[in-house]
Amino acid sequence: MASNFFGQIFRITTFGESHGPGIGVVIDGCPAGLALSEQDVNDQLVFRQPGKSIYTSPRKEGDTAEILSGLFEGKTTGAPIAIFIRNKEADSAPYEAIKELYRPGHANFTYLEKYGIFDYRGGGRASARETAARVAAGAVAKKLLKASNIECTAFVAEIGGIAIQEPDLSNLEEIRGKTYSSPIFCPDEAAAAKIMERISQIKEERDSLGGILACVIHAPVGLGEPVYWKLEAMLAFAMLSIPATKGFEIGSGFSATRMKGSEHNDAFDVDSAGRVHTATNFAGGTLGGISTGSPIYFKVAFKPTSSIKRAQQTVSLKGERATFQLPETARHDPCVAIRAVPVVEAMTALVLADALLMGRSSKFEDSVLPRSGA
Amino acid sequence: MASNFFGQIFRITTFGESHGPGIGVVIDGCPAGLALSEQDVNDQLVFRQPGKSIYTSPRKEGDTAEILSGLFEGKTTGAPIAIFIRNKEADSAPYEAIKELYRPGHANFTYLEKYGIFDYRGGGRASARETAARVAAGAVAKKLLKASNIECTAFVAEIGGIAIQEPDLSNLEEIRGKTYSSPIFCPDEAAAAKIMERISQIKEERDSLGGILACVIHAPVGLGEPVYWKLEAMLAFAMLSIPATKGFEIGSGFSATRMKGSEHNDAFDVDSAGRVHTATNFAGGTLGGISTGSPIYFKVAFKPTSSIKRAQQTVSLKGERATFQLPETARHDPCVAIRAVPVVEAMTALVLADALLMGRSSKFEDSVLPRSGA
Amino acid sequence: MASNFFGQIFRITTFGESHGPGIGVVIDGCPAGLALSEQDVNDQLVFRQPGKSIYTSPRKEGDTAEILSGLFEGKTTGAPIAIFIRNKEADSAPYEAIKELYRPGHANFTYLEKYGIFDYRGGGRASARETAARVAAGAVAKKLLKASNIECTAFVAEIGGIAIQEPDLSNLEEIRGKTYSSPIFCPDEAAAAKIMERISQIKEERDSLGGILACVIHAPVGLGEPVYWKLEAMLAFAMLSIPATKGFEIGSGFSATRMKGSEHNDAFDVDSAGRVHTATNFAGGTLGGISTGSPIYFKVAFKPTSSIKRAQQTVSLKGERATFQLPETARHDPCVAIRAVPVVEAMTALVLADALLMGRSSKFEDSVLPRSGA
Amino acid sequence: MASNFFGQIFRITTFGESHGPGIGVVIDGCPAGLALSEQDVNDQLVFRQPGKSIYTSPRKEGDTAEILSGLFEGKTTGAPIAIFIRNKEADSAPYEAIKELYRPGHANFTYLEKYGIFDYRGGGRASARETAARVAAGAVAKKLLKASNIECTAFVAEIGGIAIQEPDLSNLEEIRGKTYSSPIFCPDEAAAAKIMERISQIKEERDSLGGILACVIHAPVGLGEPVYWKLEAMLAFAMLSIPATKGFEIGSGFSATRMKGSEHNDAFDVDSAGRVHTATNFAGGTLGGISTGSPIYFKVAFKPTSSIKRAQQTVSLKGERATFQLPETARHDPCVAIRAVPVVEAMTALVLADALLMGRSSKFEDSVLPRSGA
DSSP: OOOSEEOSSSEEEEEEOTTSSEEEEEEEOOOBTOBOOHHHHHHHHHHHOOOSSTTSOOOOOOOOEEEOSSEETTEEOSSOEEEEEEOOOOOOHHHHTTTTBOOTTSSHHHHHHHHSOOOOGGGGGGSGGGHHHHHHHHHHHHHHHHTTTOEEEEEEEEETTEEOOOOOTTOHHHHHHHHHTSTTSOSOHHHHHHHHHHHHHHHHTTOOBOEEEEEEEEOOTTOSOSSSSOHHHHHHHHHHTSTTEEEEEETTGGGGGGSBHHHHSOOEEEOTTOOEEESSOTTOSEETTEEOSSOEEEEEEEOOOSOOSSOEEEEBTTSOEEEEOOOTTOOOOSOHHHHTHHHHHHHHHHHHHHHHHHGGGSBHHHHSOOTTOO | OOOSEEOSSSEEEEEEOTTSSEEEEEEEOOOBTOBOOHHHHHHHHHHHOOOSSTTSOOOOOOOOEEEOSSEETTEEOSSOEEEEEEOOOOOOHHHHTTTTBOOTTSSHHHHHHHHSOOOOGGGGGGSGGGHHHHHHHHHHHHHHHHTTTOEEEEEEEEETTEEOOOOOTTOHHHHHHHHHTSTTSOSOHHHHHHHHHHHHHHHHTTOOBOEEEEEEEEOOTTOSOSSSSOHHHHHHHHHHTSTTEEEEEETTGGGGGGSBHHHHSOOEEEOTTOOEEESSOTTOSEETTEEOSSOEEEEEEEOOOSOOSSOEEEEBTTSOEEEEOOOTTOOOOSOHHHHTHHHHHHHHHHHHHHHHHHGGGSBHHHHSOOTTOO | OOOSEEOSSSEEEEEEOTTSSEEEEEEEOOOBTOBOOHHHHHHHHHHHOOOSSTTSOOOOOOOOEEEOSSEETTEEOSSOEEEEEEOOOOOOHHHHTTTTBOOTTSSHHHHHHHHSOOOOGGGGGGSGGGHHHHHHHHHHHHHHHHTTTOEEEEEEEEETTEEOOOOOTTOHHHHHHHHHHSTTSOSOHHHHHHHHHHHHHHHHTTOOBOEEEEEEEEOOTTOSOSSSSOHHHHHHHHHHTSTTEEEEEETTGGGGGGSBHHHHSOOEEEOTTOOEEESSOTTOSEETTEEOSSOEEEEEEEOOOSOOSSOEEEEBTTSOEEEEOOOTTOOOOSOHHHHTHHHHHHHHHHHHHHHHHHGGGSBHHHHSOOTTOO | OOOSEEOSSSEEEEEEOTTSSEEEEEEEOOOBTOBOOHHHHHHHHHHHOOOSSTTSOOOOOOOOEEEOSSEETTEEOSSOEEEEEEOOOOOOHHHHTTTTBOOTTSSHHHHHHHHSOOOOGGGGGGSGGGHHHHHHHHHHHHHHHHTTTOEEEEEEEEETTEEOOOOOTTOHHHHHHHHHHSTTSOSOHHHHHHHHHHHHHHHHTTOOBOEEEEEEEEOOTTOSOSSSSOHHHHHHHHHHTSTTEEEEEETTGGGGGGSBHHHHSOOEEEOTTOOEEESSOTTOSEETTEEOSSOEEEEEEEOOOSOOSSOEEEEBTTSOEEEEOOOTTOOOOSOHHHHTHHHHHHHHHHHHHHHHHHGGGSBHHHHSOOTTOO
16 A cells, blocks of 8 residues: 655655665655755755764764756756665664564564565664655755745754753744754753763663654644644644654643643734734644644654664564574664654654645635636 | 545545534445444444533434445445434524634634634534544444454543553453443543542533543554554544644653663563564554554543633634633533543544555555456 | 545545435535535536436436535535435336346446445446536536636537537637537537437437537646646546546547647647737647646547347346346436536536646745735 | 656656656555566566667667665565666757747647746656656556456557557457567557558658557456546546547447447356356446456557657747747657557556555455454
C-alpha cells in the first residue's frame, strides 16, 4: 500500500535507505514561481547534521542536496521537485554482526513479520536517516509559507527531565535565534547547560535520554480543515510519523484534563485596531480544528534513543534467546530528540503548506475565476 | 477541499449538522459478505447516547440508524454502506440569543473567518453530534475486525485529576465488562465513585471537567504502514480529529521522555510455544509504526467542556465586547470525555479496519492471485 | 477498496441501489457561500427522468431530491452536502424470475465472481439508477462553475448510425436551447426526426440501439493538471465510468489518426483585442492536458441497451445452459444514450469543478495569503 | 496541486524534465519479496529507445536506469522503489531560437498561461521524455502481474490510415513475438511494410502521421472497481494521460454505437470444464467495469506528431504574428504512435497492478487474517 507520501495538495513522497545509494524526496504540488535554490535546502540540512558537538552522534554525514527537477532559472515551475541526497559514509559491516538478532526498540522484528524481508544495514528504510528527506522538503515548504507570513520554529523544551523556562511565544525571531545558536537547539541557556551535563553523564553510562520538543507557529486565522483534517490532527499525524515519538499535545495538552472549563476557555477580546483574538491561549492556537490567529503551540514526546551500548536481552531470528550488543563502531545519538528539532520544524512546515493550499477553496469568492481568464 | 472523509481503503465520509435533518455516514470500501444489521449499529449508538445518568447531558437523543444502502439479505455487498440518523429533538431557539457572539472555546469564530458563514444552531457541523456518525461507522468496522481477532476497548482513565488503577491490559473482556457496566465508562469502581462525586460538585458550580481516556487494542503483529502511515500516526490523527481533544500518547508516552534507553527498551523474549514477544511493553504495542502483537495502548486528553453556564467575557460579531451567557435551557455534559468513550473506540476501530485492509498488499505472496481465478 | 468516489478537491461519494431505500450522494469540498436550493437539483433531475416520450423508458421515476446537510439560509457552508433521492416505484418481482441466470451484457456475472453476492433487484448497485446521484451532484457543480463563466452542454450526436450536423460550438446557448427542447436531446431537428423513427422501429423489433453523445465546454485557459491529471484524462475517466460507455475521443479524436501533422496542428493567432488563440481547434480545446480557451469538445460512445426483450442464450448460476428472457413487465430504454445526456453533462461539470479548484494552487502568487488574514 | 502521481495502492510519482538532470519515478506500494533488478527495467527501456530505425527519431538516448531504493538482495522490500534515468544527450541550443514563440500543437502556451513560467528546453516537463519513467515503472508492475498470470501487450494497429489485420487475441505470445520483432512494433508484416513506406514518404514531405495502438490483456475475472474506478475508466484515464492521445475505445468501441443490442450482447456459455465465459467479446473483456476473464481489448488514438519541419503560422510571446520553423538540428519522430507502444503497455501494466491490489479487499473472506497472525 502506497504509504510513503505525506500531504494532499502539497504532497511529498520520500524514498531511500540508510545504506543504499541515498535518500530522496519528490515534492508534488508546489506552486510555480517560487524562488528556490539548492542552497535553500542545504541551509536546512545542515541543522540536521550530526557531528557538530559531543551531544549528538559523531557521524559526519555532510549532506548535500541535488535538485533533480522542477526548477528553471531559479524558480519552481509547478512540476515536481525531486531532491536527492547521496549517502556518503555508509559502513554496513557493523550490522553484519547483529543481523540475526531482533533489536530491542527497533523495527526489524515488525518489518520482518510484515514484509518477510529487512534491509538491516543501518536500519534500512526504518532508519532515522529518512528524516533528511523530510528536512529537505520542509525547506521548500518554508519558502512558500514565508510569503504568506507563516512561520514556525521548533526547539528543545525538556531533556532527561530538565525543562526549560517557557519562552515568549509572541517573539519567534528571538526563540529561533537562541535555539539555533545553542549546540542542542535549546533556547534557555541555563537549562541547556544542565542538559549538556546530563548528556555527558549518560554517554559515560552507555545509556540514552528522552526528551520533549516544542514548536510554535505564527499563522493567520483560517488554516485547517474540519472535521477530520483539523490542523491539530494533521500535526499529530505528522509528529507521530517521526521515528521515536511517543506523544503529542497542543496548547494546554494533557494538563487541560485537570482544569475546569471556566479556567480553560479562552475569552475573546478585541484590540484597539478592532482585531478579535483570545485573551489567553490554552487552546494552543486552534478552535474547531482551525487556526485562530494566536500562536499555535504544541509539544512532542521522544523516547530515549533505542540504540545503546549496553548488553540487552533479545531473541535471534531463529527464535533462540540471545544477547544484543551494539558494535563499538556503531555511532548513535545519546538523545534523538535533539537532532529531531529540524525534523519537527520541517514536518510542521509541510503540514502548514498543505493547509495553506487546501484553504484556497474554502470560500466561494476565492474559488471563482476572475472574469478575464484562469 | 474535501476533508470530511477518513481512511484510505476502508473510508468513511460523514455529513450532517446538529440541527439539520440528521447526521450520516457513507462507508466506502467495506468488503462484501460481512453479516450486518441496523441492530449492530444501534447497539453501538446507545453507548453514545446521553441522558442515562446525571453524569452526562440530560438530552434524550434516542438515535436510531437507518441503513440506506450496501446490504442485501443481511450481508454487505461491497457497495457503499450509507447510514443515516435523523435528528429528533432539535430546539434551535436557545441559539438565537447567542448567535451574534463569539462563543469561548467553540468554533464559530474560526468557521466564520474561514467560511464567512456559520450554522449556529447547536453548533452546526462543528457540533459533537457529528460523532454519532463515527460511532455508526465504527460499528461496521468492529464487525470486520472481529473476524480477524482484532478487538479494542476504550475507557475513562482519569477525570478531573482522579485517575483509575491501570487495568490488566491482557484481559480485554474484563475491562470491557467493567467499563460498560459503569455509568461513566470507568472500569475502576472506586475511582468511578470519586469521579461521580466530583462531577456532581462541578455541576453545582456550573462548571466542567476535563479527562483522559485510554484505549487498548488486541491485534496481531503487522498492522500499520511505514513511514508516514504508522499505526500510531493514524491513531493520533484519528484522536485529534475528535472534538475537544488536546493530546495523544502511545505506550509510555510523555513519561518516556524521563526514562533511560536501558529502562525503556522492551527486551525481546520467546515463549514456550516459540512466539517472539517483548517482555515489557513501554512501546505501547508498535515498533517502527507496525504492531508487535503486544497490546496497543494509548491515551487521549480531553479539555473540560467548553459549554458552561457561567458568564464569560467575549466579543460580538460586530466587534464589541460582550458577555456570553449560555441559555438555561441549553443542555450540556459536565465532562465531554465520558461520552467520548464510544467515539474513541469507534475511531480506533476505523483505523484498524483501514490498516488491516492496507496490509493485504504488503507481501508479494499475499498479493498474488491463485492460479484459478481472481 | 473505497471506489465510489470521484474527484480530489470537489469530491463526490455516491451510494444506493436500484431497489433499495434510495440513491444518494455526499459532495465534500464545495466552497462556502454558494447559493443553492433543492430546486436547483430537481431542475437537473427532471432531465434524467424517463417517461416523457416513447423514445425513452416508460417508467415514471419522478425523482425529488432532499438536501440533508451543508446548507444554511440558502447557501453552502463549506460542510458536506448530502443529497438523497428516495426510490419510489421499485417492483422487484420481475427480477425474481431471472435471478438465477447470468444476464448478457450486464454485471451480475462479474459482481458475483468479485464479491460473491449480488443484489439482483433492478441491477442493485450496478443499475444505471446510480447516475441520478451524479446528476444531483452535477447540479451543484454547475452552479459553482457558472460564477467562473464555465459552462458545458451535452447532446445526442448520433443514434443508430444517424448523425447530426455538427452545431456551431461557439454558441452554447443555442445548442442548449435546441437540445433541451428536443424529446431526445438532439439539437438537429431533421436528424432527430429520423432517429425517432428508427427508435420506434427498433422497439417493434424488441431490440435496442447505440449512440454517440457529444459535449462542449466553454472555459478559460488553464484548467487541467499535467502530467497524469490532464483535463482530457479526467474527462475520459469520468465518461468511461458511466454505464454502457465504450469509447471517448477529444477534438479530432480517432479521425486525427488519419491526418498529417501539417493538417492537424492548430496554428496560433491573435485577435484584434490581443487575445492569443488557435485558428482551428482539432485539439479539442486542450494542449498538454490544459485548456486553451477554445471550446473543449469531446464525444462518448454508448453501446446499445443490454436489456432487450428477445430470448438470449446464457448460463445459469449453477453452470447450465439456459435461455434468458426479460419479463414483459420490465421496462427499459430502447437507447440508453439518450437518457445519458444529462449524466454526461453532470460528470463533465464535476470534472470541471474539480479542475477549477485544483488550479487555485498552480501559481505562487495565487497561493499566497493576503497580508491581512487567511 | 499534486498531480504527477498515478495509482491508489500501487502508486507512481514521476519527476524530471527533458533537458534537466534526468527523469525519474518513485513506485510506492509495491509488495515486498518480488525479484527485481535494474536489468528488468532496462529491458523495457530499450523498447522505448529511438534511433533503431529510420522510422523513429534518430536520437540515441541510450537510457539506463539506476534503482536508488527499495531493493535488498535482489528483492523488493516493501519500501518505495525510486528509479532514475540520467539525461545524456541534451542540447538545448536549438530551443533558444524558438523560445519566444508559441509552438503549434505543443504545451508552451497553456503552461505559460497556467504557471507563468515554462522550461522550454526540449519541452521541459511536457516532453514525451517523461514517458521513460512510466516505462521504467511499468517494468516493475509487469513482474508483479506475471506471478498472477496477468499479461498485456500493445502493438501498432493502424498508421496513416493503413490498418493491420486483427490478430488472434487468445495468443498473446504470438502477438508479442511478431510485435517486438517488427521495427515499428507492428505484428502484421504486410501492413508493416506499407506503413514503413508511408513513413519514408512523410519524412520526405517534412510532415508526420497519426496512428492507432491496440492493447490486449489476459487477466482473470474480477479486476476493476465499480462504480467510478471501473477497469475501463482507469485504462481510459491512463491512456489519455499519455502525450498526443486523442481517443480511447474498449471492445467494440465507437463501432458499438451502430450495432443493435441483439448483436452486441455477448451470450454467456459454459465450456466442458464448467467455466462460464462469453461466446463473443464485443464488450472487450469487462462487464460493469470488472474483468470477465475474456481478453481485455482496447485501442488508443494518437494524433500526428506536432513537431514537423514545415513553417507554421504562430504568435510570439509578445503577441505578434510570427512564423514557427523548427531548427534543422531538432530530431523528432515522424509518427509518435510507434514509440508509444511500450508506453501504452507500461500504463496498462500500472493500471492492472493497482487493480490487482485494490481487489485484495473486495471479499470479506480475503480480508480476514489467518488466526495465527497478520
